[in-house]
Amino acid sequence: MSKHHISVTINGDPTEFLCETEQTLLDVLRDELGLTGSKEGCGSGDCGACSVRLDGRLVCACLVLGAEINGSKVETIEGVAAGHALHPLQQTFLTEAALQCGICTPGIIVAAKALLEQNLDPSEEEIRYWLAGNLCRCTGYDKIVRAVQSAAAVMRSA
């Protein structure tokens, strides 16, 4: 059987790819399209390092098949900055040192961006619950939560 021919929009760009049924959206992004910002931590939907938006919805790319998404809109970490202008989340993660090894960071920024698009003034508790599916094994969550709060403040005053 031939591969599946899939047409999608990724970060605003119409994109086509071929994939096997076994290939997840994460496999497609990283191995077929060269978008390696999304990471594979667990491959089972526990760690959130592969978080992307699929038709606006925050999902784990490791739990979506490439073959499923014909006609969909995908947003990844590569589409978060506007050219060379970093998103406020990216800027505050840098200035407030909310990352060390950085493996979890793309997923956390994609997830936090989805939160801030629906709630520009989340409480600490709301941030922690929203990001409960994004595991970090080195920085610890306090700096991450504070960086999200700072980015929200920047975005509110923009």
Place this chain on the structure above:
Amino acid sequence: MLTFKNPTTVDEAVTLLQQKDTRQRVLAGGTDLLVQLRSGRLQAQGIVDLKRIPELRAIRAERGGFRIGAAVTGAELGEHPTLSKMWPGVVEGARLIGSTQIQGRASLGGNLGNASPAADSVPGLIAAGATCTIAGPNGRREVPVETVVLSPGKTCLAAGEFIVDFYLPAQAAQGGDAYLRFIPRTEMDIAVVGAGVNLVLDGAGVCTQARVALGAVAPRPLLVEAAGRALVGSKLEASALAALAAAASAACVPINDKRGTIEFRTQVAGVLAKRAATIAFERARSRA
């Protein structure tokens, strides 16, 4: 080679699942299926994605209640404008499944069809008296949710059958439901015990009907009729709640594992049933 099909009608899906010489698996949110395929726990020669079938994706008002497509996600249930007003316990059970990312994918039909005794959406559905429609080569049948799961990983679905939708009846004018679970942390864990309660009050605030369902305390989710009977005729006084807790605990035949001993799960089932009943009672009273 793993095949992939995405039918757009139930009939087309039924036909695709008829290929007797191959093992076809239905896909909705994929949050259990893809993990199980990857780990080798499940085998498949083909995947039939049900998400392009419109009736599996819709929440529709019907006869005062709701018909909910099997592929509807937890996030979609939570965003529906009126569903959680009528059935807050059903929605809070579904919303407890996994993270934000999982909520965007994991479906009500998948949570039942995966047949985990600890599935968080199932006790609330059972307590609410929900039924589900199953489609297969012999047509469609509608069964109570409590009859679907037989044991861990096993359901009453025959080969080639799949869950199409759920029907949640109209809530009584003075009815209320609630779901609570115990986990060792505050988020992202599998229920050690889950308890769903739905009850109806009369004009004097006396309970006239009650259904109590428990998860994670037996090989399958349980409808505990004796626990429901313990509330009928009461205003949930301490004696009625004690009888409810005793009946809930008596129904438990749990496993013993690092997340909860038999004794712990048995006791907590009674405690959670009481607390869920109290919340359901307040919700019912607030509708008066």
